[in-house]
Amino acid sequence: MRNKYVMIYQEMVQKIEKETFKANEFLPSENELAEQYQTSRETIRKALNLLAQNGYIQKIRGKGSTVIERNKFDFPVSGLVSFKELADKMGERPITTVHQCAKISANDFIQHQLKLKNNQEVWEIIRTRSFSEQRVILDKDYLIANTVQHISRDIAETSIYDYLENQLGLIISFAKKEIIVEEPTEEDRALLDLEGFYNVVVIKNYVYLDDATLFQYTESRHRPDKFRFVDFARREH
Amino acid sequence: MRNKYVMIYQEMVQKIEKETFKANEFLPSENELAEQYQTSRETIRKALNLLAQNGYIQKIRGKGSTVIERNKFDFPVSGLVSFKELADKMGERPITTVHQCAKISANDFIQHQLKLKNNQEVWEIIRTRSFSEQRVILDKDYLIANTVQHISRDIAETSIYDYLENQLGLIISFAKKEIIVEEPTEEDRALLDLEGFYNVVVIKNYVYLDDATLFQYTESRHRPDKFRFVDFARREH
DNA sequence: GAGTGGTCTAGACCACTTG
DNA sequence: AAGTGGTCTAGACCACTCG
Numbered sequence: 001m002r003n004k005y006v007m008i009y010q011e012m013v014q015k016i017e018k019e020t021f022k023a024n025e026f027l028p029s030e031n032e033l034a035e036q037y038q039t040s041r042e043t044i045r046k047a048l049n050l051l052a053q054n055g056y057i058q059k060i061r062g063k064g065s066t067v068i069e070r071n072k073f074d075f076p077v078s079g080l081v082s083f084k085e086l087a088d089k090m091g092e093r094p095i096t097t098v099h100q101c102a103k104i105s106a107n108d109f110i111q112h113q114l115k116l117k118n119n120q121e122v123w124e125i126i127r128t129r130s131f132s133e134q135r136v137i138l139d140k141d142y143l144i145a146n147t148v149q150h151i152s153r154d155i156a157e158t159s160i161y162d163y164l165e166n167q168l169g170l171i172i173s174f175a176k177k178e179i180i181v182e183e184p185t186e187e188d189r190a191l192l193d194l195e196g197f198y199n200v201v202v203i204k205n206y207v208y209l210d211d212a213t214l215f216q217y218t219e220s221r222h223r224p225d226k227f228r229f230v231d232f233a234r235r236e237h
Numbered sequence: 238m239r240n241k242y243v244m245i246y247q248e249m250v251q252k253i254e255k256e257t258f259k260a261n262e263f264l265p266s267e268n269e270l271a272e273q274y275q276t277s278r279e280t281i282r283k284a285l286n287l288l289a290q291n292g293y294i295q296k297i298r299g300k301g302s303t304v305i306e307r308n309k310f311d312f313p314v315s316g317l318v319s320f321k322e323l324a325d326k327m328g329e330r331p332i333t334t335v336h337q338c339a340k341i342s343a344n345d346f347i348q349h350q351l352k353l354k355n356n357q358e359v360w361e362i363i364r365t366r367s368f369s370e371q372r373v374i375l376d377k378d379y380l381i382a383n384t385v386q387h388i389s390r391d392i393a394e395t396s397i398y399d400y401l402e403n404q405l406g407l408i409i410s411f412a413k414k415e416i417i418v419e420e421p422t423e424e425d426r427a428l429l430d431l432e433g434f435y436n437v438v439v440i441k442n443y444v445y446l447d448d449a450t451l452f453q454y455t456e457s458r459h460r461p462d463k464f465r466f467v468d469f470a471r472r473e474h
Numbered sequence: 475g476a477g478t479g480g481t482c483t484a485g486a487c488c489a490c491t492t493g
Numbered sequence: 494a495a496g497t498g499g500t501c502t503a504g505a506c507c508a509c510t511c512g
Contacts, residue, residue, distance in 0.1 A: 003481065024449075029497060040483045045498085058410060058449035062490035062497050066449050173295060177468040181418070181438060181461035198435040199461055201418060212261075212295035212303055224418035224436055231414040231468075240500065266478060277502045282479085299478050299509035481507075491497075 005046035008037055012047060016056050016067055023069040027057065055232040092131060098156045099191065100126035103145055110142050113206070113217040121145035125156050128191050135192045136226040138200075140219045147215045171210040178204040179229070188221055201227040242283035245274055249284060253293050253304055260306040264294065292469040329368060335393045336428065337363035340382055347379050350443070350454040358382035362393050363428075371430045373463040375437075377456045384452045408447040415441045416466070425458055438464040 015021045028036065033044045048065060051057045057065045106114065106122045114122065122142045129137035141160065143151070148168065155163045164170045184192075184200050194200070200221045207216040252258045265273065270281045285302060288294045294302045343351065343359045351359065359379045366374035378397065380388070385405065392400045401407045421429075421437050431437070437458045444453040 005481080031497085040485095041498095042484090043482060046481090048498090055411065055413075058445075058447070059498065060448055060491090061499070062492080064497060068445075068449055172472050174292065174469065174471045176292075177466075177470065179416070179464075179466040179468075181436070181464055199418070201438075208295075208305075210295070211297055212305055227416075227418055229414075229416040231416075232411065233414065234411045235409050242500080268478085277504095278479095279503090280501060283500090285479095296479065297510090298480070299511080301478060476511095478510075479508090481505100483505080484502100486500100486502080488500075489498090492495090 004037075004039055005043050005050070008033075008039070008044065008047035009050040012051060013056060016051075021067050023067050026064040026066050029064060053234065094129040094131050094137070096157050097128045097130065097135070098125070098153050099128065100124055101151060101153045101156045106142070110217065114142060114144060114214060116144070123148060123151050125151065125160070126191075127156060131226065134223075134226075136223040138188060138191050138219075138221040140221070142217045144215045147209070147213075170215075172207060173210040173212070174208050176206045176208075180204075181224075192221070192223060194223060197223055197225075199224050241274075241276055242280050242287070245270075245276070245281065245284035246287040249288060250293060253288075258304050260304050263301040263303050266301060290471070331366040331368050331374070333394050334365045334367065334372070335362070335390050336365065337361055338388060338390045338393045343379070347454065351379060351381060351451060353381070360385055360388050362388065362397070364393060365428050368463065371460075371463075373429065373460040375425060375428050375456075375458040377458070379454045381452045384446070384450075407452075409444060410447040410449070411445050413443045413445075417441075418461075429458070429460060431460060434460055434462070436461050 012021070012027075021027055027033070027048075030041050030044050030048065033048075034041045037044065048057065048059065052059055052065075055068060055070065058068055059065045102124055103121050104124050105119055106116050110116070110122055110124075111118070111120070116122075122145055125139075125141040125143075127139045127141075128135045129139065143160075147170070148164065151160065151163070161172070165172065180202050181199050182202050183198065184194055188194060188200050192200075201224055203218075203220040203222070205216075205218040205220065206214060207218065208214050249258070249264075258264055264270070264285075267278050267281050267285065270285075271278045274281065285294065285296065289296055289302075292305060292307065295305055296302045339361055340358050341361050342356055343353050347353070347359055347361075348355070348357070353359075359382055362376075362378040362380075364376045364378075365372045366376065380397075384407070385401065388397065388400070398409070402409065417439050418436050419439050420435065421431055425431060425437050429437075438461055440455075440457040440459070442453075442455040442457065443451060444455065446452050
């Protein structure tokens with residue numbers, strides 16, 4: 001409802017998903033779109049750039065913008081998408097079990113990850129996710145207690161992000177992720193169903209707010225058969 | 238030498254890396270930069286948007302743009318970066334061994350991956366990468382022969398991408414990646430040093446040209462201890 | 475109220491593709 | 494030559510932060 005170019009972007013996403021604009025066809029030209037939407041060409045171009053960034057269209061100089069064929073299920077949209085997010089989109093909701101949800105004094109490891117001074121407090125939340133009765137993902141979250149005053153078990157069971165963004169009004173701006181493979185720890189063995197598996201895939205996630213402060217460190221530890229990431233990336237030139 | 242905003246972007250990247258602009262400090266305002274570079278504010282904004290997208294700066298409304306602290310070694314720059322790319326940046330160049338480099342008729346699997354008709358030809362290139370005398374990465378590349386007429390063993394040994402972009406003038410535009418963990422195949426066991434390992438990490442990569450045509454499918458198969466991906470991602474709002 | 479980044483405009487010139 | 498997307502401009506108004 002706010003920005004014109006975001007609204008145009010969203011409207012065009014709809015048209016692509018509803019196949020008003022079909023894959024491999026050309027969109028109307030920028031001048032035509034500017035006319036249709038009663039706006040300037042630069043505003044249309046902002047909308048088209050969003051579409052291109054998110055893998056909906058490919059712009060071709062001198063010709064026009066074509067709709068990229070996308071496999072709805074394999075490549076849901078833009079950017080890095082984890083197994084849990086993919087499962088959510090498919091309607092397979094995991095069962096979440098909260099093992100720990102408490103304010104603690106950060107240990108050395110967490111101090112280092114979150115660049116904290118001595119004895120700062122953090123919320124530690126440890127959860128497992130089960131699909132078809134198998135505990136396959138272990139999520140360990142650490143949030144700086146100065147920024148997040150309180151988290152209840154209920155919130156941990158539903159959605160922390162929803163709480164942070166919609167209740168507390170925090171704005172998450174960017175994240176740095178690292179993906180590696182490790183041997184399971186004793187904790188992994190205890191909390192996940194790892195019989196017959198020799199590795200876990202670990203996604204380390206450093207989350208920043210809109211003032212560029214680091215406020216959360218997360219480790220998401222996956223059983224390897226339930227790990228899958230997809231990514232759409234434009235090449236830099 | 239080309240676009241003003243790209244030149245400004247590159248110049249500012251230099252200044253950030255040389256710490257003329259230091260982490261957590263504010264850049265000059267957009268108006269000041271427009272003045273300095275003798276250009277319009279919109280052009281400056283294009284440069285700043287590139288910096289923001291690539292994780293160099295964070296823009297804060299009403300305040301200014303601050304330089305994001307980046308761990309040079311852990312998070313080299315923007316987007317998804319693989320183990321091999323990370324190693325390259327560290328100056329640890331792997332030794333490449335070419336096992337196969339031939340034009341073949343696509344089998345069912347490759348036909349499906351590259352969405353080919355019957356009996357189309359592809360270049361099949363199979364290579365291993367060794368670090369410290371250990372063969373840890375197996376790269377299997379398939380390129381549509383209509384687009385790429387010829388590839389020599391020499392090219393496969395050095396850089397295919399350099400050849401495609403600089404010699405053939407192909408423009409690679411975007412890619413879809415999928416990362417999963419599998420049990421090693423017999424081929425993996427034969428070509429990699431996998432003693433004591435039970436998994437390989439597989440990165441499937443679908444590469445598209447600037448006219449949005451799919452022209453390459455790659456599988457990069459990593460020994461799990463030599464797999465590492467890092468990613469910088471902005472959150473969509 | 476002064477300064478910041480965010481959006482939007484109307485117009486210009488360019489490089490590229492196609493008939 | 495006409496149409497396309499790519500760049501650039503100079504100016505406008507807005508929402509936000511901070512003293």
